[in-house]
Amino acid sequence: xxxxxxxxxxxxxxxxxxxxxxxxxxxxxxxxxxxxxxxxxxxxxxxxxxxxxxxxxxxxxxxxxxxxxxxxxxxxxxxxxxxxxxxxxxxxxxxxxxxxxxxxxxxxxxxxxxxxxxxxxxxxxxxxxxxxxxxxxxxxxxxxxxxxxxxxxxxxxxxxxxxxxxxxxxxxxxxxxxxxxxxxxxxxxxxxxxxxxxxxxxxxxxxxxxxxxxxxxxxxxxxxxxxxx
Amino acid sequence: xxxxxxxxxxxxxxxxxxxxxxxxxxxxxxxxxxxxxxxxxxxxxxxxxxxxxxxxxxxxxxxxxxxxxxxxxxxxxxxxxxxxxxxxxxxxxxxxxxxxxxxxxxxxxxxxxxxxxxxxxxxxxxxxxxxxxxxxxxxxxxxxxxxxxxxxxxxxxxxxxxxxxxxxxxxxxxxxxxxxxxxxxxxxxxxxxxxxxxxxxxxxxxxxxxxxxxxxxxxxxxxxxxxxx
Numbered sequence: 001x002x003x004x005x006x007x008x009x010x011x012x013x014x015x016x017x018x019x020x021x022x023x024x025x026x027x028x029x030x031x032x033x034x035x036x037x038x039x040x041x042x043x044x045x046x047x048x049x050x051x052x053x054x055x056x057x058x059x060x061x062x063x064x065x066x067x068x069x070x071x072x073x074x075x076x077x078x079x080x081x082x083x084x085x086x087x088x089x090x091x092x093x094x095x096x097x098x099x100x101x102x103x104x105x106x107x108x109x110x111x112x113x114x115x116x117x118x119x120x121x122x123x124x125x126x127x128x129x130x131x132x133x134x135x136x137x138x139x140x141x142x143x144x145x146x147x148x149x150x151x152x153x154x155x156x157x158x159x160x161x162x163x164x165x166x167x168x169x170x171x172x173x174x175x176x177x178x179x180x181x182x183x184x185x186x187x188x189x190x191x192x193x194x195x196x197x198x199x200x201x202x203x204x205x206x207x208x209x210x211x212x213x214x215x216x217x218x219x220x221x222x223x224x225x226x227x228x229x
Numbered sequence: 230x231x232x233x234x235x236x237x238x239x240x241x242x243x244x245x246x247x248x249x250x251x252x253x254x255x256x257x258x259x260x261x262x263x264x265x266x267x268x269x270x271x272x273x274x275x276x277x278x279x280x281x282x283x284x285x286x287x288x289x290x291x292x293x294x295x296x297x298x299x300x301x302x303x304x305x306x307x308x309x310x311x312x313x314x315x316x317x318x319x320x321x322x323x324x325x326x327x328x329x330x331x332x333x334x335x336x337x338x339x340x341x342x343x344x345x346x347x348x349x350x351x352x353x354x355x356x357x358x359x360x361x362x363x364x365x366x367x368x369x370x371x372x373x374x375x376x377x378x379x380x381x382x383x384x385x386x387x388x389x390x391x392x393x394x395x396x397x398x399x400x401x402x403x404x405x406x407x408x409x410x411x412x413x414x415x416x417x418x419x420x421x422x423x424x425x426x427x428x429x430x431x432x433x434x435x436x437x438x439x440x441x442x443x444x445x446x447x448x449x450x451x452x453x454x455x456x457x458x
Contacts, residue, residue, distance in 0.1 A: 001233075001234060002235070002358065002360070003231070003233075004230075004231050004233055005230060005231065005324065005325065006231070007325065023366075025368055039298060040298065040324060042300040043314075044300040044301050045300035045314045045316050046314045046316050047301060047314030047317060048313050048314055048317040048377055048378045049316055049317040050377075051375065051376070051378055052377045053371075053374045053375040054371055058287070058329070060231050071271040071274035071276075072274070072276060083276070084276060084277050085272075085273055085274045085275045085278055086274050087274050087278055087362050087363070088276060088278035088364055089363070090363050090364070094363075095234065095268075095269060095361075096234065098287060098360060098361050100285065100287070100329070100361075100363065102368075102369065102371065129231065131231070132323060132324070132325050132327050134316070134318075134319050134323075134329065135316075135317055135376075135379070136371060136374055136376075137252075137319075137376055137379050138376050138379065139254055139331075140369065141370035141372070142331065142365060142370060144282075145281070145282045145283050145365055145367075146280065146281060147280070147365075147367050148277055148278070148280025148281045148364065149280055150364070150367065
């Protein structure tokens with residue numbers, strides 16, 4: 001057994017697993033804050049980090065209940081029907097529930113006795129423990145790589161997202177910067193289960209202090225309401 | 230505390246820390262094998278992994294002795310004199326001694342009851358515990374990123390590497406595929422301490438079952454001998 005520890009915790013608008021995009025970067029308007037433990041909140045430890053636009057965040061899927069090793073998973077981007085080896089995916093269902101996401105740095109600041117690292121595009125639940133951050137360097141890109149099954153992605157990822165008049169008023173009243181775009185980015189990916197094919201169905205997800213309600217039809221996702229939780 | 234476990238162990242020609250390149254991919258001819266624990270050696274768990282050219286390997290710096298949090302480190306590629314915040318580097322000297330390397334897949338096969346994943350370019354010591362592997366996907370590249378201090382790299386990274394007649398005969402007798410290129414890739418990066426500036430000095434490093442001996446001058450690294458350990 002190897003022991004690791006949380007160096008920071010995530011403050012994120014994603015308050016439940018449902019609705020979190022299947023990878024980082026798909027929701028570039030969605031902000032998150034990595035709040036570092038006091039022990040690591042020396043600004044010197046972040047010296048020159050602001051010269052990088054992106055970082056890798058290694059985190060722990062703390063709400064993931066792992067009971068036994070499953071060798072195959074059904075990736076959502078293949079529609080949830082095809083089985084792929086777990087090591088050929090980034091599913092949380094793996095021997096060590098470690099996540100790895102590339103996110104964009106917004107700013108670094110000290111607030112009280114804790115360093116707050118503000119980022120965009122993190123696909124992690126509120127309260128997620130962070131194990132490491134490291135800069136994204138030039139050599140991390142790979143221009144002649146091959147990407148296997150991810151290239152036969154079958155899921156339609158371009159839902160149109162529309163809003164009711166009520167929902168628009170609730171967004172405006174919220175005073176959360178860019179909330180409408182954030183919701184569009186999350187919902188256009190269609191977080192609902194992929195194996196279902198019902199003509200029209202209602203869903204809801206917790207996001208910030210809202211339960212966002214929507215109706216999904218064949219090509220459209222219509223946000224009806226932002227209910228305060 | 231969060232517990233993680235080794236899912237595999239590395240078999241690598243790097244038998245000591247000295248000489249390991251400062252990041253993956255700099256020694257593309259150097260092979261390594263990730264030998265998976267029996268529990269995870271179901272070939273189904275690797276199904277479709279061979280469609281990817283590269284994977285990310287998350288490992289544990291098991292020989293790194295961490296005693297207290299140092300907020301700054303002196304990266305070798307800045308010549309070892311400049312202090313950078315530890316979170317703006319990939320130094321092993323960090324709160325959780327986690328490494329992350331992108332490596333090239335050579336092949337996947339089952340040998341006895343263990344899966345052997347053969348890779349190229351891994352910058353890890355023999356015996357390193359592996360915590361996770363995951364595919365390198367298209368979205369991992371980032372074309373408009375900025376790379377901070379890594380762009381003011383001052384270290385000359387292009388040493389010429391030459392060999393004595395004895396060394397060439399020892400390489401030939403070794404029967405290790407591509408050993409000469411492997412040695413060139415390791416030594417051209419000049420693994421010797423950067424803060425020293427002695428006109429000509431002798432070094433040795435353990436690589437496979439050899440202690441490789443060389444003499445370093447201003448622009449050249451001359452391999453004199455491959456001593457069997």
